[in-house]
Structures are given as structure tokens and as C-alpha cells.
Amino acid sequence: MPSEMERCIESLIAVLQKYSRKDGNSSQLSKAEFLSFMNTELAAFTKNKKDPSVLDCMMKKLDLNCDGQLDFQDFLNLIGGLATACHDSFLRTSQKRI
Numbered sequence: 001m002p003s004e005m006e007r008c009i010e011s012l013i014a015v016l017q018k019y020s021r022k023d024g025n026s027s028q029l030s031k032a033e034f035l036s037f038m039n040t041e042l043a044a045f046t047k048n049k050k051d052p053s054v055l056d057c058m059m060k061k062l063d064l065n066c067d068g069q070l071d072f073q074d075f076l077n078l079i080g081g082l083a084t085a086c087h088d089s090f091l092r093t094s095q096k097r098i
């Protein structure tokens, strides 16, 4: 039986692959795949962003080697940043309760 952490890692890989296989390089997200991923998997985040250029900016910032594709490390940087923001928000909420 995989541990909870091992299942989380498997999930990260599975989600990336689900979107990265749609076109071009099957292990990297093109811009279209990135938009599909964000609008499906992180819809709660994207629907608050009324300016569509926010996702363009995110893609450019994440694409460190500027090849128009997001590899697994770029993807982890995105998830890490969002997870950090969620964690900070969780800490702020729990501190208010004390």
C-alpha cells in the first residue's frame, strides 16, 4: 500500500500527464494544455482572475527556459507556489481563531 505522500506524488504525475499528452511533447504542457489544466483543475483560482492576461503572465514566469512548454519542474513550481499560498492562508485563519 502506498503512503499518503506517495499517493500525492503519483497524483501530481498523473494530472500533469493527463493534460501534457494532448499535443506536442507528451511530458510537457504547451500553452493550450496549460490553459486547459488551469481552467479545469484550478477553476476556483482562474475564475477570480477577470483579466485573461494573468494566465499568460503565469505561463511566462513558470517557463524558466522560455521554450513555450512547462516541464514537470515548472509544474511543481506552480503547485508549490499555490500550496504555499494555501498554507499561509490556512495559518492566518487558524491564528485568528486563537
Ligand SMILES: [Ca+2]
Pocket (backbone or CB within 6 Å): 019, 020, 021, 022, 023, 024, 025, 026, 027, 028, 029, 030, 033
Ligand atoms: Ca504536451
